[in-house]
Amino acid sequence: MKSSIKLSMMGLFSLLTIISSCKNGPQNETKDLNQNESTVASEYTKGQAFIEDDESTPNVLQIALQSEDHTTLVAAVQAAQLENVLVNAGPLMVFAPTNDAFSALPEGTVEDLLKPENKDALANILKYHVTPGNYSKDFLKNFKKLGQANDQNVLVEVKGDDVFVGGAKIIGSVKAGNGIVHVVDKVILPPTQ
Amino acid sequence: MKINNHLIVTMGAALMLVSCGQQNQSSNGALSSSAAEKVYVAPGEQDEFYAFLSGGYSGNLTVYGLPSGRMFKEIPVFSQFPTSGYGYSEETKPMLNTSHGFVPWDDAHHPDISQTNGELDGRWIFINGNNTPRIARINLSTFETEEIIEVPNSAGNHSSSFITENTEYVVAGTRFSVPIPQRDMPINEYKSNFKGSLSFISVDPEHGHMDLKFQLLMPGFNYDLSHPGRGKSHGWFFFTTYNTEEAHTLQEVNASQNDKDFIAAVNWKKIEEYVNNGGGTKMPANYAHNLYDEGTHTATTTMNKEVLTVDPLKVPGAVYFLPTPKSPHGCDVDPTGQYIIGNGKLSADLTVHSFDKMIAAIEGEKFDGEAYGIPILKFEDVLAGQVKSGGLGPLHTEFDGNGNAYTTFFISSEVVKWKLGTWEVIDRKPTYYSVGHLMIPGGNSRKPFGKYVVAMNKITKDRYLPTGPEMEHSAQIYDISGDKMELIYDFPTHGEPHYAAGIPAEILAPKSQKIYRLDENKHPYAVKTPTDAKVVRDGNEVHIYMSTIRSHFTPDNIEGVKVGDKVYFHITNHEQDFDVPHGFAMIGQNTSELLVMPGQTKTSVWEPKQVGVWPFYCTDFCSALHQEMQGYVRVSPANSNIALKWSLGE
Numbered sequence: 001m002k003s004s005i006k007l008s009m010m011g012l013f014s015l016l017t018i019i020s021s022c023k024n025g026p027q028n029e030t031k032d033l034n035q036n037e038s039t040v041a042s043e044y045t046k047g048q049a050f051i052e053d054d055e056s057t058p059n060v061l062q063i064a065l066q067s068e069d070h071t072t073l074v075a076a077v078q079a080a081q082l083e084n085v086l087v088n089a090g091p092l093m094v095f096a097p098t099n100d101a102f103s104a105l106p107e108g109t110v111e112d113l114l115k116p117e118n119k120d121a122l123a124n125i126l127k128y129h130v131t132p133g134n135y136s137k138d139f140l141k142n143f144k145k146l147g148q149a150n151d152q153n154v155l156v157e158v159k160g161d162d163v164f165v166g167g168a169k170i171i172g173s174v175k176a177g178n179g180i181v182h183v184v185d186k187v188i189l190p191p192t193q
Numbered sequence: 194m195k196i197n198n199h200l201i202v203t204m205g206a207a208l209m210l211v212s213c214g215q216q217n218q219s220s221n222g223a224l225s226s227s228a229a230e231k232v233y234v235a236p237g238e239q240d241e242f243y244a245f246l247s248g249g250y251s252g253n254l255t256v257y258g259l260p261s262g263r264m265f266k267e268i269p270v271f272s273q274f275p276t277s278g279y280g281y282s283e284e285t286k287p288m289l290n291t292s293h294g295f296v297p298w299d300d301a302h303h304p305d306i307s308q309t310n311g312e313l314d315g316r317w318i319f320i321n322g323n324n325t326p327r328i329a330r331i332n333l334s335t336f337e338t339e340e341i342i343e344v345p346n347s348a349g350n351h352s353s354s355f356i357t358e359n360t361e362y363v364v365a366g367t368r369f370s371v372p373i374p375q376r377d378m379p380i381n382e383y384k385s386n387f388k389g390s391l392s393f394i395s396v397d398p399e400h401g402h403m404d405l406k407f408q409l410l411m412p413g414f415n416y417d418l419s420h421p422g423r424g425k426s427h428g429w430f431f432f433t434t435y436n437t438e439e440a441h442t443l444q445e446v447n448a449s450q451n452d453k454d455f456i457a458a459v460n461w462k463k464i465e466e467y468v469n470n471g472g473g474t475k476m477p478a479n480y481a482h483n484l485y486d487e488g489t490h491t492a493t494t495t496m497n498k499e500v501l502t503v504d505p506l507k508v509p510g511a512v513y514f515l516p517t518p519k520s521p522h523g524c525d526v527d528p529t530g531q532y533i534i535g536n537g538k539l540s541a542d543l544t545v546h547s548f549d550k551m552i553a554a555i556e557g558e559k560f561d562g563e564a565y566g567i568p569i570l571k572f573e574d575v576l577a578g579q580v581k582s583g584g585l586g587p588l589h590t591e592f593d594g595n596g597n598a599y600t601t602f603f604i605s606s607e608v609v610k611w612k613l614g615t616w617e618v619i620d621r622k623p624t625y626y627s628v629g630h631l632m633i634p635g636g637n638s639r640k641p642f643g644k645y646v647v648a649m650n651k652i653t654k655d656r657y658l659p660t661g662p663e664m665e666h667s668a669q670i671y672d673i674s675g676d677k678m679e680l681i682y683d684f685p686t687h688g689e690p691h692y693a694a695g696i697p698a699e700i701l702a703p704k705s706q707k708i709y710r711l712d713e714n715k716h717p718y719a720v721k722t723p724t725d726a727k728v729v730r731d732g733n734e735v736h737i738y739m740s741t742i743r744s745h746f747t748p749d750n751i752e753g754v755k756v757g758d759k760v761y762f763h764i765t766n767h768e769q770d771f772d773v774p775h776g777f778a779m780i781g782q783n784t785s786e787l788l789v790m791p792g793q794t795k796t797s798v799w800e801p802k803q804v805g806v807w808p809f810y811c812t813d814f815c816s817a818l819h820q821e822m823q824g825y826v827r828v829s830p831a832n833s834n835i836a837l838k839w840s841l842g843e
Binding site for chain 1: 445446449452519539540541542583585586603604605606623625626627651652654655
């Protein structure tokens with residue numbers, strides 16, 4: 001299913017445009033208007049996630065950002081403010097549900113999770129999609145379970161050639177600079193503790 | 194999809210911030226707060242604290258000032274260092290001897306300063322060599338490495354070199370378990386055959402001389418980090434373990450199967466008593482003990498042939514395991530000695546054990562099975578609390594002495610401040626980036642000096658002007674005197690600091706040595722006055738007894754040296770003035786230059802291969818006439834009859 005990981009060239013292009021226009025354009029007029037707001041925002045937008053680097057292999061966050069099939073996931077990562085976690089030296093293995101996987105959740109679930117008051121619950125779910133490790137789909141067949149970043153275990157099952165993690169099937173994989181992204185067809189919900 | 198519009202707005206906003214955030218940052222930088230004042234040490238003023246940062250793969254120890262972040266010195270420990278000639282001079286080559294021969298490098302990890310009654314006394318600082326297991330002792334008056342002892346039966350000497358609260362012992366635990374004694378055997382028979390050694394090296398209270406008193410042979414786990422008990426828990430030592438699965442391959446998978454590993458609690462006083470009463474088994478060994486004598490300015494190597502080993506099962510009540518989740522890394526004990534903290538590096542939470550509960554659980558025999566005969570205490574019965582931090586990847590915790598703890602989180606790149614006893618998170622600040630360890634001066638003692646915390650990061654990326662693919666690591670200083678941490682400075686560090694130790698300047702600065710007294714120089718080749726300078730031939734060895742003073746060598750013209758000779762320049766610096774070293778370098782020499790401190794003697798070897806008249810010179814800009822400080826050696830053919838002759842000013 002390589003087609004599910006198309007690069008959004010439009011997105012990249014507009015990103016570059018914004019960066020360059022911001023660098024060259026006048027900024028002083030608008031800057032003082034929202035001094036407090038921009039200070040808070042800049043605290044949050046510091047860190048490895050926000051370093052410009054077009055030479056290195058894209059990290060797991062950049063891969064998600066560049067995929068048009070993962071816009072919901074990206075929005076969720078941003079709402080949970082987990083960008084800097086995903087660009088760490090890791091290694092990180094991210095199970096990335098597609099937009100379709102999010103759509104398959106009961107009506108209203110995603111909207112609910114994106115609300116600021118549900119930030120912790122959302123972060124918990126997202127971290128359940130992250131393993132400190134870097135294993136290919138084939139290599140994952142050696143595992144019975146994985147320890148996830150939210151401190152819970154997730155089961156690994158092999159059915160024929162397919163690998164399922166927490167019931168979600170791996171439908172594509174992209175190597176990243178700091179790990180690997182496995183595209184999955186379901187959102188993996190952590191067991192209630 | 195309904196949320197698409199929302200998404201586009203969110204992403205657009207995020208992108209704007211990405212591109213514009215940095216300009217905002219600079220307008221709200223250090224100068225707009227009091228951060229600049231807090232780190233500014235005016236010209237001529239001095240810092241409040243010394244900070245000793247390990248150099249990691251540099252093999253050395255670097256000395257910085259806090260809060261300025263200025264580097265004062267790199268102290269050579271396990272690596273040859275051409276700046277001073279350490280490991281190149283004849284006097285210091287023995288410092289790097291091991292049972293594997295001359296090993297000119299190591300991976301220096303965890304410095305720890307000597308203590309008396311649980312408080313920093315500033316006599317020595319110890320540091321471990323991780324790769325070829327060694328422990329070094331550095332004198333904090335001369336800031337020179339004085340002693341290195343190799344640790345036998347160890348591999349990846351990582352849970353080291355932490356000291357007990359009266360510097361009774363410096364403790365060195367193995368990271369990798371190995372066959373003990375080493376032997377030829379299949380790797381896949383690791384399980385239950387390999388052992389992990391925990392070495393207790395006694396420290397002579399007067400001279401600091403180290404002696405491997407006993408070695409506890411533990412199950413074949415990986416012993417990661419350790420800390421001494423203090424106060425009420427003095428007499429115990431705590432080690433984090435991982436790979437309790439005893440995997441011998443692909444540990445990143447196979448060593449993460451157990452939900453819990455252990456903190457090993459070792460009652461070393463009990464074992465000491467056992468050993469003092471004749472307990473333990475002597476085992477043949479071969480390890481180097483290198484000692485530098487300040488009087489002769491010379492190091493010697495002794496090969497030790499025996500080590501006293503202790504089977505933990507022979508000393509009932511001496512060793513217990515405390516279950517601790519998720520491959521814990523840092524093993525930290527709070528200033529009161531009550532709390533033992535396991536930093537589960539693949540976890541979000543910190544596990545805090547209680548010393549009192551541990552003692553009660555031992556007395557009440559609240560066991561949850563055993564591992565190789567060592568009782569495992571019930572998790573619930575030793576647990577004091579858990580810190581639900583919300584961070585990811587806790588590595589190391591230090592303390593401010595005011596009831597607060599500070600933990601680094603590698604994966605989420607932050608320092609989290611939390612309260613001992615209530616376990617509530619009080620504050621968190623990002624680090625830049627991927628922080629490993631942190632340091633509060635006196636953090637491993639009963640009396641921390643909780644004014645600053647230094648975070649040592651593994652990743653630098655965009656923090657400084659780029660210097661190609663390889664960059665120095667970054668460190669950040671936070672002011673922790675208030676409720677909230679305040680980032681006040683950011684500075685590059687040398688090598689890879691894995692750990693650090695800090696101490697108030699007022700303890701060290703007054704006793705820092707300024708010169709070596711020439712009249713106390715006992716080097717066998719020293720010359721006390723220039724009139725004693727001479728050249729002596731012994732077969733094909735030529736010994737040049739040479740002195741230096743601003744700005745000449747005595748002698749500076751030497752004839753009668755022949756191709757095939759081995760020429761020893763024994764150079765005594767006759768200066769008795771603070772900070773006036775002289776250097777020495779000879780053209781074509783297959784070694785480094787030397788830097789000779791006032792009153793010191795050092796020796797450099799040269800084996801001339803070509804006939805001619807060859808110059809040497811002083812490498813240290815010692816005076817206005819430094820450029821004149823030079824000399825010549827005439828090298829004649831191997832079969833020539835030119836007599837030895839030396840002179841100055843003829």
